[in-house]
Amino acid sequence: MADGKVGVPDDPNKNLKISQNTLCFSCKRGVKGDLKCQKCQVSYHPSCAVRLKGLRVISYEEVICPACVVKHDGEHLLSDITKENELLSKLVLVLMDNQELLRCRINDLETQVAENRNISDLTSNFKNGISDSSNLVGHGHGQSNQSNLNHNQSYASAASSRSATFDVNKNKASSFKDNGRAVTAVSSVSAVNAKMNSSKPKNIIPSASSQNTEQITIQQVSSAILESTSRAAMKDLQDLGDVDNQGQSHADENWIKPYNRRNRKFLVGDNTETADVRAITKFVSFHVTRLHPSTSADSLKSILLDQFPEVTVEPIKSKYPNNYASMKVNISQDNYKKAWRKDIWPKGAFVSKFFQKKGMPQSVVDPTAVA
Incomplete structure (x- = not known):
C-alpha cells in the first residue's frame, strides 16, 4: 500500500x-x-x-455524536424552558387573582375599621352627653337659673317702664336664692323663658362646656344604646357554655371536699389477769406447703410445739394432693417475728402468710382416711 x-x-x-x-x-x-x-x-x-x-x-x-448531543440537549432545554414559562404564566394568573382577593379583603377591613370608629365616636359622645346632662341637672341648675333670672329681670324692668298699666295681679313673684340674697322675678319671666326654650330643637342635648359646640341628637343616643345592649346580649350568649367552678353563685358549683374518717384511739391493757377476767389471744395464720403427701397435721404440730406451745395445725386441700400437702398453722401474734426463722420449719417447706380466699369453703380431706 x-x-x-x-x-x-x-x-x-x-x-x-x-x-x-x-x-x-x-x-x-x-x-x-x-x-x-x-x-x-x-x-x-x-x-x-x-x-x-x-x-x-x-x-x-x-x-x-457530539453535534447531535448538543442539538438534542438544546431541544430538551427549550422544551423545559417552554414548560417553565407556561407554569410561570399560570402562577402569575393565580397571583393576580390572589391580589384581587387581597384588595377586596383590605377594602372590607377598612370599611369595618371605619364602622368601628364611628361606633366608638357615638359611644364616647353618648357618654359625654350623659355626663353633661347629669352636670346640668345636678351642679349647674343654680347657675343656669341665675343667668336666666338676670336676663329676664332686665327684660321685665324695661317692660314695666314702657307700660304703666301693667296688670299687677298677673305678676306673681317667685323667690330664688343667689349668693345669700333673694332675687324676685315676675311670672311673665317664666312665660318668656318657656317661649325661648320652646324655640330650641327638642332633639338636641346641650353640652356642659360653653366652648364645645358639638350637639348630639336623640337618634344618635338611641343607636348607641341599642349597640351597647346588643353587645351585652351577645356577650351573655357567648358565656352560656362556659363553666365557672371558681365562683359560689350557684349551689351546683360547690365542689365536694373529701374528709378523712376519725381514727379511733385504743390501748392494750397490762394489768394482771385472773381466771374470771382475761383477754383472748390473737392468732396469726401461716400457709405451709410443699410437704410430702404422707405428712399429717399431728406430725407437723409435734415439730412446732417446742417453739410455739399454742400452735394449732389444720390440713387444707392442695392443688395437687398426690404431689404435695398443705397445712394452715395458727400461732400467737406475739410469736409472729419468731415464726420467720428458717431453722423452725421443715427443710424444703414453703412458708408464707395465710390469706383466706373469698369463695366457697373448702372441704378438709384426710389422706389417711381416704386410703
Missing part, C-alpha cells in the same frame, strides 16, 4: 470493497462493523469514538 489507499495489494476486488465500506467521520478512513450515530447515521471507529469529547454511548453499535 505505497499509494496510501485502503485495501489489500494486488486484490482485484479492491475498489469494490472500498466502495462498500463507509468512512469514519473522525479519521475519514473506511470502517467495518462501525459505530453509527443514532441521530445522523454517521460512522466512527471504536478507537476514534473513545477520543471524542461529548460522545454519548447508547449501546455497542449505537452512539450519539
Whole structure:
C-alpha cells in the first residue's frame, strides 16, 4: 500500500470493497462493523469514538455524536424552558387573582375599621352627653337659673317702664336664692323663658362646656344604646357554655371536699389477769406447703410445739394432693417475728402468710382416711 489507499495489494476486488465500506467521520478512513450515530447515521471507529469529547454511548453499535448531543440537549432545554414559562404564566394568573382577593379583603377591613370608629365616636359622645346632662341637672341648675333670672329681670324692668298699666295681679313673684340674697322675678319671666326654650330643637342635648359646640341628637343616643345592649346580649350568649367552678353563685358549683374518717384511739391493757377476767389471744395464720403427701397435721404440730406451745395445725386441700400437702398453722401474734426463722420449719417447706380466699369453703380431706 505505497499509494496510501485502503485495501489489500494486488486484490482485484479492491475498489469494490472500498466502495462498500463507509468512512469514519473522525479519521475519514473506511470502517467495518462501525459505530453509527443514532441521530445522523454517521460512522466512527471504536478507537476514534473513545477520543471524542461529548460522545454519548447508547449501546455497542449505537452512539450519539457530539453535534447531535448538543442539538438534542438544546431541544430538551427549550422544551423545559417552554414548560417553565407556561407554569410561570399560570402562577402569575393565580397571583393576580390572589391580589384581587387581597384588595377586596383590605377594602372590607377598612370599611369595618371605619364602622368601628364611628361606633366608638357615638359611644364616647353618648357618654359625654350623659355626663353633661347629669352636670346640668345636678351642679349647674343654680347657675343656669341665675343667668336666666338676670336676663329676664332686665327684660321685665324695661317692660314695666314702657307700660304703666301693667296688670299687677298677673305678676306673681317667685323667690330664688343667689349668693345669700333673694332675687324676685315676675311670672311673665317664666312665660318668656318657656317661649325661648320652646324655640330650641327638642332633639338636641346641650353640652356642659360653653366652648364645645358639638350637639348630639336623640337618634344618635338611641343607636348607641341599642349597640351597647346588643353587645351585652351577645356577650351573655357567648358565656352560656362556659363553666365557672371558681365562683359560689350557684349551689351546683360547690365542689365536694373529701374528709378523712376519725381514727379511733385504743390501748392494750397490762394489768394482771385472773381466771374470771382475761383477754383472748390473737392468732396469726401461716400457709405451709410443699410437704410430702404422707405428712399429717399431728406430725407437723409435734415439730412446732417446742417453739410455739399454742400452735394449732389444720390440713387444707392442695392443688395437687398426690404431689404435695398443705397445712394452715395458727400461732400467737406475739410469736409472729419468731415464726420467720428458717431453722423452725421443715427443710424444703414453703412458708408464707395465710390469706383466706373469698369463695366457697373448702372441704378438709384426710389422706389417711381416704386410703
